[in-house]
Amino acid sequence: MVTAAVVFRTPHPRCKQHRDRKRCLRNILQLFLSRHPQHTVAGNGRGITCSRSSPAILNNTIVSNGGPHGGGVYCSSSSPLVSNNIIAYNFSGLVIDDSGGTPTLQNNCVYNPDGDNYPDLVLGTGNITSDPKLVSSRYGNVHLTAASPCVNAGLDSVVQAGWPDIDGQARIQGAHVDIGSDEFDGTAPTFTPTIIRVAPSGNDANNGSTWALAKLSVQAGINAAAAAGGGDVWVASGTYSERIRLKQWVYVYGGFAGNETSRDQRNWATRACVLDGSAGGSVVTASWLGYRTSELNGFTVRHGSATSGGGICCYYTSPVLYNNFITLNSGDLWRRNLLL
Ligand SMILES: [Ca+2]
Ligand SMILES: [Ca+2]
Numbered sequence: 001m002v003t004a005a006v007v008f009r010t011p012h013p014r015c016k017q018h019r020d021r022k023r024c025l026r027n028i029l030q031l032f033l034s035r036h037p038q039h040t041v042a043g044n045g046r047g048i049t050c051s052r053s054s055p056a057i058l059n060n061t062i063v064s065n066g067g068p069h070g071g072g073v074y075c076s077s078s079s080p081l082v083s084n085n086i087i088a089y090n091f092s093g094l095v096i097d098d099s100g101g102t103p104t105l106q107n108n109c110v111y112n113p114d115g116d117n118y119p120d121l122v123l124g125t126g127n128i129t130s131d132p133k134l135v136s137s138r139y140g141n142v143h144l145t146a147a148s149p150c151v152n153a154g155l156d157s158v159v160q161a162g163w164p165d166i167d168g169q170a171r172i173q174g175a176h177v178d179i180g181s182d183e184f185d186g187t188a189p190t191f192t193p194t195i196i197r198v199a200p201s202g203n204d205a206n207n208g209s210t211w212a213l214a215k216l217s218v219q220a221g222i223n224a225a226a227a228a229g230g231g232d233v234w235v236a237s238g239t240y241s242e243r244i245r246l247k248q249w250v251y252v253y254g255g256f257a258g259n260e261t262s263r264d265q266r267n268w269a270t271r272a273c274v275l276d277g278s279a280g281g282s283v284v285t286a287s288w289l290g291y292r293t294s295e296l297n298g299f300t301v302r303h304g305s306a307t308s309g310g311g312i313c314c315y316y317t318s319p320v321l322y323n324n325f326i327t328l329n330s331g332d333l334w335r336r337n338l339l340l
Contacts, residue, residue: 047062047065047071047072047073047087047090048062048072048073048074049073049074049076050073050074050075050076050078050080051076051077051078052076052077052078053078053080054078054079054080054081054101055080055081056080056081056083056158057073057080057081057082057083057085058081058083058084058085058158058159059083059084059085059154059158059159059163059165059171059177059179059180059181060085060086060180060181061085061086061088061142061166061180061181061182062085062086062087062088062090063086063087063088063089063090063137063140063142063290063293064089064090064140064248064249064289064290064291064293065090065091065288065290066090066091066287066288066289066290066315066316066317071090071091071092071093071290071291071316072087072088072090072092072093072094072110073085073087073093073094073095074094074095074097075095075096075097075101075103076097076099076101077099077100077101078101078103079101079102079103079104080103080104081103081104081106081158082094082103082104082105082106082108083104083105083106083107083108083154083155083158084107084108084154084155084158084159084177084178084179084180085108085109085179085180086108086109086111086132086134086142086150086179086180086181087108087109087110087111088109088110088111088112088132088137089111089112089113089137089290089291089292089293090112090290090291091289091290091291091316091317091318093110093112093291094108094110104124105123105124105127106124106125106126106127106155107125107126107127107153107154107155107179108123108126108127108128108179109127109128109129109130109132109149109150109153109179109180110123110127110128110129111129111130111131111132112291112292113131113291113292114292126153126155128149128150128153128179130149131149132144132148132149132150132179132180133145133147133148133149133150134148135188135189135191136191136193136230137293138193138230138249138251138293139191139193139229139230139231139249140229140230140248140249140293141189141191141229142166142180142181142182143166143182143184143188143189144178144180144182144184144188145184145188146184146186146188148178148184150178150179150180151174151178151184152174152175152176152177152178153176153178153179154176154177154178154179155176155177156172156176156177159171159172159177165178165181165182165183166181166182167182167183167185169183169185170183171183173185173186193230193231193232194224194225194228194229194230194231194232195208195209195231195232195233195234196208196209196215196221196222196224196225196228196231196232196233196234197209197210197211197213197214197215197221197233197234197235197236197256197258198214198215198216198217198218198220198221198233198234198235198236198240199211199214199215199216199235199236199238199258200216200236200238200239200240201214201216201258202214202215202216203215203216204216204217204220207224208220208221208224208233211236211258211259214236214258217240217242218233218235218240218242218244218252218275219242219244219245221233221235221252222244222245222246222247222250222252223247225247225249225250226247226248226249226250229249230248230249230250231249231250231251232250232251232252232253232263233250233251233252233253234253234256234260234263234266235252235253235254235255235256235273235299236256236257236258236271236273237254237255237256237257237258237271237272237273238273238274239274239276240273240274240275240276241276241278242275242276242277243275243277243278243280243281243282243283243284243285243304244275244283244284244285245284245285245286245287246284246285246286246289246294246295246296246317246319247289247294248289248290248293248294249293249294250294250295251294251295251297251320252295252296252297252299253266253268253295253297253298254266254268254271254272254273254297254298254299255267255268255269255270255271255272255273255298256271256273257271266298268297268298268299268323272300273298273299273300274299274300274302275299275300275301275302276302276303277301277302277303277304277305277310277311277329278303279303279304279305279330280305281304281305281306282304282306282308282309282310282311282312282313283301283302283303283304283310283311283312283329284296284301284304284311284312284313285309285312285313285315286312286313286314286315286317286319287313287314287315287316287317288315288316288317289317289318289319290317290318291318292318292319292320293319294317294319294320295319295320295321295322296312296319296320296321296322296324297320297321297322297323297324298322298323298324299324299325300324300325300326300327301324301325301326301327301329302326302327302328302329303328303329304329304330304331305329305330305331306331307331308331309331310329310330310331311326311327311329312324312326
């Protein structure tokens, strides 16, 4: 995955030698993407920012980004060409501010599962707002499935000869080019999420692949799942004296006895999993992640102490917080337990 945001500002130093600044920016974007073969912008503070710039943003999948304005794409005083992109599961989607410029939006898929995060957006020809039906939007596998509305829904005229998709496969396949970074070739890859176990008897040197090889700390479990490209963290009951940071495409579940083989066997109500912050800051921090692409489920969150969000602090991100007991935290009068 791309690990740095794409930011356009004028003047860009590489544009000084070019009269055609718009073409120059287009080349820089294409150069940037060519170095990152998945063509997927994810997990950044902000996906793409266009400030007084007008790049061509073509056939990208822009998912799970956080940011104050346009976690996916933000345009200010810019007139970019935005075509054939999937822009989904970002904190604030796609924002065109009112400072001028006229972006051209055509044949994109813009989607968040349960909210309107594309304020004042006027969609043009061929744009869709339905679920892109990726192989696993939950865990960041952005390949298309046969049921995806993005298949054959792109605009062929923006595709240039020799552009491969994220798999190195040729475009255009089927009736038309697909929306996003993947061209569907008729088969969707199989995908099984990683599961990392954590238990009070564990050891962070273990890999977490079984209960016998459980890790000791919740954060080590989260880090291992994130390093695997996303997954679930199963946490056995006990008290964990640590403050944790959530990561995108990682879902953390408490309430296990330490011998389960499926997630629905846990009981978070009777097997307490306690995260104890020891008054050293926010117990749980989630920042600059995407929209519903991380989760904390079935924990007691206690003894946090922070100016903002002693228990849980969410900053430009939209995780799922479910079945948690958040108590005995301190902070500002209105920020003791949750800052959202
Ligand atoms: Ca196609
Ligand atoms: Ca493909």
